[in-house]
Amino acid sequence: MNYTKKELLTKGGFQLINYLPSIGIEKVREEIIAGLKTIPKYIASKFFYDEKGSELFEKITQLNEYYPTRTEKKILSTIVSRLNVDFTNINIVDIGSGDPTKIRLLFSQLSEQVVSTIIYYPVDISQSAIEKAAEKLILEFPMLKIKGIVADFIFQLKLLPKTKNRLFCFFGSTVGNLSATEIEFFMNMLGNEMQQGDNFLLGIDMIKDVAVLENAYNDEQQITAQFNKNILKVVNNLSGTNFNPNEFEHLAFFNAEKNSIEMHLKALKNVAIIFDSSTDKVYLKKGETIHTENSHKFNFNKIKTIGLWAGLDIEKVFADDNRWFNVVHYKKNK
DSSP: SSSSOOOEEEEEEEEEOOGGGOOOOHHHHHHHHHHHHSEEEEOOGGGSSSSSHHHHHHTTTTSSOOOOHHHHHHHHHHHHGSOOOOTTOOOEEEEEEOTTTHHHHHHTTTOOOHHTTTTEEEESSHHHHHHHHHHHHHHHHHTTTEEEEEEEEETTTGGGGOSEEEEEEOOOGGGGOOOHHHHHHHHHHHHOOTTTEEEEEEEEEHHHHHHHHHHHHSSSTOOHHHHHHHHHHHHHHHHHOOOGGGGEEEEEETTTTTEEEEEEEEEEEEEEETTEEEEEEEOOTTEEEEEEEEEBBBOHHHHHHHHHHHTTTTEEHHHHOTTOEEEEEEEOOO
16 A cells, blocks of 8 residues: 555556555554544554455455355346446446456456447555556456556545546445445445436445354455454554554454444454554553454345435346345436
8 A cells, every 4th residue: 555655657558546645644644543542443444455455355255155256246247238328438437446357247248349448447545456457457358448546435536537427336345344424425425426327336235144144254264364464464564553463363243233244353462552653552451352344234225325325316226146245226317
């Protein structure tokens, strides 16, 4: 995560611009420290995604227990012909793009002629993830124009391209990783940014059997545990803390009151955390946790509410046979 050097990169047939320095490393450190001083303590889940974190998450998506990715992909693999969307000369803004295998499913359903008219804007906080994704997509679709954007989509949504005829994509139920307040805030902002006629595809993980949900975040290989603990290394790099991941254990459970899987890191001993920019310390008692991620699960009423927050109409809802996951097509009609 490069918060210090703004750059415009042209590489291998695609362009990439990094907007994170507009936030600045000091603001990032302040955000991290504030979360660790709050009760209960938390670290924002966006800090999972350094290069190592992105690689671990890609492994998670391939686990037997982790149903969301393969379920969403099955829906996306046949979706284009069922969408009332003209992909010719469209601008696709893929928020939280990360893994390119989902968007490639859309491109693979289009002719080369149509793909050659598309401009694809992958938006992610991880520059390495965008670069790797773009390299893979260019190999398969050399006619595709790619303009990557490295940004924090909560703080920097207004930096997204202002072109006309846009299709916004937000896959992976990443919207569920936001807090309840952040979801409403994000959808409000997105609705204000969208223009009449713009379309939005949103991946939504639905409420289901608790055992299925909890197994998805507690895999036998403990890849999710590695992913969770890696956030402490990212925080060390960004804020100069002295976290030792071995002093924490992975904890993930379903919070029925909030309809959310919660991921935490639980201290295995009393821990004192220092910061390189301050004489302050943060203390954790044995058994105390740091909340690292929400993964909210939704029902149809919530899907409607999400659209209302952005001033969007539901065009169609696509579901798998088990109705575990939905891809919702919204449109800005006015």
